[in-house]
Amino acid sequence: MVEFRLGTRGSPLALTQARMVRAALCTAHGWAEDAVELVVIRTTGDRVQDRALAEIGGKALWTKELDRALLAGEIDAAVHSMKDVETVRPTAIRIAAMLPRADVRDRLIGAESLDDLTPGAVVGTSSPRRRAQLLAVRPDLRIVLLRGNVETRLAKLAAGEVDATLLAAAGLDRLGRGEVGHALATDAMLPAPAQGAVGIEVRADDDAAHARVGAIDDAATHACVAAERALLAALKADCHSPVAALAALAGETLVLRGELLAEDGSARIEGFVEGVATDDLGAALAADLLARAPEAVRRLFAA
Ligand SMILES: NCc1[nH]cc(CCC(=O)O)c1CC(=O)O
Numbered sequence: 001m002v003e004f005r006l007g008t009r010g011s012p013l014a015l016t017q018a019r020m021v022r023a024a025l026c027t028a029h030g031w032a033e034d035a036v037e038l039v040v041i042r043t044t045g046d047r048v049q050d051r052a053l054a055e056i057g058g059k060a061l062w063t064k065e066l067d068r069a070l071l072a073g074e075i076d077a078a079v080h081s082m083k084d085v086e087t088v089r090p091t092a093i094r095i096a097a098m099l100p101r102a103d104v105r106d107r108l109i110g111a112e113s114l115d116d117l118t119p120g121a122v123v124g125t126s127s128p129r130r131r132a133q134l135l136a137v138r139p140d141l142r143i144v145l146l147r148g149n150v151e152t153r154l155a156k157l158a159a160g161e162v163d164a165t166l167l168a169a170a171g172l173d174r175l176g177r178g179e180v181g182h183a184l185a186t187d188a189m190l191p192a193p194a195q196g197a198v199g200i201e202v203r204a205d206d207d208a209a210h211a212r213v214g215a216i217d218d219a220a221t222h223a224c225v226a227a228e229r230a231l232l233a234a235l236k237a238d239c240h241s242p243v244a245a246l247a248a249l250a251g252e253t254l255v256l257r258g259e260l261l262a263e264d265g266s267a268r269i270e271g272f273v274e275g276v277a278t279d280d281l282g283a284a285l286a287a288d289l290l291a292r293a294p295e296a297v298r299r300l301f302a303a
Pocket residue numbers: 081082083084166167168169170171194195196197198
């Protein structure tokens with residue numbers, strides 16, 4: 001008997017993550033696997049493959065159709081890569097849980113390290129953050145747009161369309177491609193806010209779904225990702241902004257690192273704050289970074 005309907009995108013990574021959520025729910029509640037039905041929903045981001053996502057209009061590319069299904073009662077919860085979830089969500093929807101976070105790092109594929117990329121190498125990415133971070137250390141690189149799901153990007157690399165690319169370790173690992181590429185230390189390449197985290201959203205008024213999903217929440221991941229998202233929110237930025245952030249918990253203390261970049265990598269402002277995990281940390285770090293950013297960078301944010 002179906003106890004719970006879980007909405008997900010249909011990409012191989014999304015499906016893998018949805019299956020992980022299903023397994024966690026079944027374990028937590030003693031359900032058989034068929035108690036959780038996976039409902040595949042196609043999003044704008046899945047449909048439009050030929051343009052930079054930032055161009056399509058940015059917001060809600062991966063969430064709008066799942067939001068609609070959730071609010072219409074067609075699904076009880078929606079699974080997302082938290083990295084792709086806007087900071088401002090409909091008030092009728094809330095994040096009920098996050099799975100334990102995976103490897104947060106980016107992997108470089110096509111060279112052993114950033115230093116090993118040949119002069120003028122062509123690196124494919126559709127992420128303004130990765131583009132800016134690459135150019136900050138290697139202004140000689142040619143950064144070109146590379147889109148598609150993880151397997152598509154790897155195929156384009158294999159076909160010689162680009163010399164190298166960067167992908168999240170989390171996605172590669174979850175797809176069983178853990179052998180691909182070389183992980184970059186977070187000091188060299190701070191990840192995107194919420195990278196490696198899978199979140200589950202429910203309707204704000206659905207207390208039953210909230211309780212069921214809340215049972216699988218990883219509190220440490222949730223606190224760290226909330227802090228990273230608070231920084232992004234305070235900057236009025238989104239996943240198409242040249243912003244990196246990573247939080248870590250040491251006991252009760254949360255350390256939030258962040259980075260703003262000029263789109264061409266010509267400026268890079270880094271900082272960190274620490275304290276009790278609240279939204280104030282993100283706001284404090286945003287204010288500090290903006291205060292130290294040159295006008296050309298500040299203009300990109302908090303507009
Ligand atoms: N923006 C696409 C996206 N959203 C989540 C992941 C990977 C999994 C994750 O970071 O949680 C990816 C691909 C990538 O950046 O390599």
